[in-house]
Amino acid sequence: MTSKRILIVLRHAPHGSSWSREGLEAALVGAALGQEVSLLFMGDGVFTLCSEQQVGALGQKGTAPMIDVLPMYDIERLCVDEQALIARGLETKDLMVAIEYVDPAELIAEHDIVLTF
Amino acid sequence: MNYALIVYGAPYSQQAAHSALRFAEALPHRGHRAATVFFYHDGIYNATRLMTPPQDEPNLRQRWSLLAKAHNTSLLVCVASALKRGIVDNKEARRHGLDGDSLAPEFELTGLGQLLDAALTHDCVVTFGA
Amino acid sequence: MVLHILNRSPFASRVHEDMLRAMVNEDRVLLIEDGVSAALKAGITLLPTIDERLYALKEDLEARGLSQRCDPCVNIVDVDGFVALTEQADKVVSWF
Incomplete structure (x- = not known):
């Protein structure tokens, strides 16, 4: 399979x-x-990175466990649009992982494929 | 060019499926082809064989099926998204002891790897969001 | 050139603000579905600096009765024009 850089x-x-x-x-x-x-976390996507997330009231899994396993999959670049944090009054200390402002x-421009969710 | 289309919207709830179908049908006008349509999120509901729209509305199920037959388009459905929402093929129905299946014959349940594979190997990827 | 597809009305959603932050000068925007309301005079003020790189899908404008209400700076394309825009793009990014 061809190798391409993917941005989610x-x-x-x-x-x-x-x-x-x-x-x-x-x-x-x-x-x-x-x-x-x-x-790349933009807009309300930055809430995915908040520390202290839990399962939902009915046991819905949420995303925190998936953020935790990213390093095991060699997904190292967790990029954040700083404006999104500022607009929500969040700081890097509110986040569960280290991020990079971009x-x-x-x-x-650096990626071949961009998939938005 | 070979196109991969990604459809996130449920039929008749949002316009995403209509937009994607319209785009897919137009591709041959300019010498292209929708090689793969991947249904994810609520888009998986496009794959139900039980879809029964009134006669004065576009029949999405029929149109997807015609597209697949005319252009050999792969209609791929994320299996994890589909099963939890009640879209199952015969094999999954038997495996889970269900009394019937709901997947239309032109569609295929596949893993998410097929979405990435289509994005990596096709010439252009267009997402129809919901 | 990146083709950005916007299908949300800028009067109802703020996704266009994220899209604008993800754009560079040569990028283009195609308005489809509810996004075509951004082609109105009051809409293009919410998408500043795009000017002649703004496109809107004809059939979605017509269905909503908005064809004659577009700002003249908007390029109106039919579905074949939509396909052509994707041909010319290095990649297509959808905002919804």
Whole structure:
């Protein structure tokens, strides 16, 4: 299979919809296929990175366990649009993992395939 | 060019499926082909064989089926998304002891790897969001 | 050139703001579905600096009765024009 750089853009908050789970699932599968995968969190997608997340009241899984396993899949670039954090009054200390601030346009330019969720 | 289309929207709830189908049907006008349509998120409901729209509305099930036959388009459905929402083929129905299946014959349940594979191998990827 | 597809009304959703932050100068925007309301005069003010790189899908405008209400700077394309835009793009990114 040809090797391409894949960017998964997550724009939705966890729990309220399945977008972030499905986006992370795609990222994990891409990495398992041996592709270089980066994640970009924009808009409400930054809530996916908040610390202290739990399962939902009915036992819905949420996304925190998937964020935890990213390093095992060699997904190392967790990129954040700083504006999204600022707009929500969040700081890096509120997040469960180390992130990298990026210019979304530059990041898109560096990747061959962009899938939005 | 070979196109991969990704459909996230449920039929008749949002326009995504209509837009994707319309786009897929137009591709041959310019010498292209929808080689793969991948249904994910609520898009998986496009694959139900039990879809019964009134006669004065476009029949999406029939149109997807015609597309697949005319252009040898693979209609792929994320198996994890489909099973939990009640879209099952005969094999999965038997495996889970269900009394019937719901997947239309032109569609195929596959893993998410097929979505990535289509994105990696086709010339252009277009997502129809919901 | 990246083709950005927007299918949400900028009057109802803020996804266009994320799209604008993800764009560079030569990129294009195609408005489809509810996104075509961004082609109105009041809509294009919410998509500043795109000017002649803004396209809208004819059939979605017509279905909504908005064809004659577009700002003149918007390029109106039919579905074949939509296909042509994707041909010219290095990649296509959808915002919804």
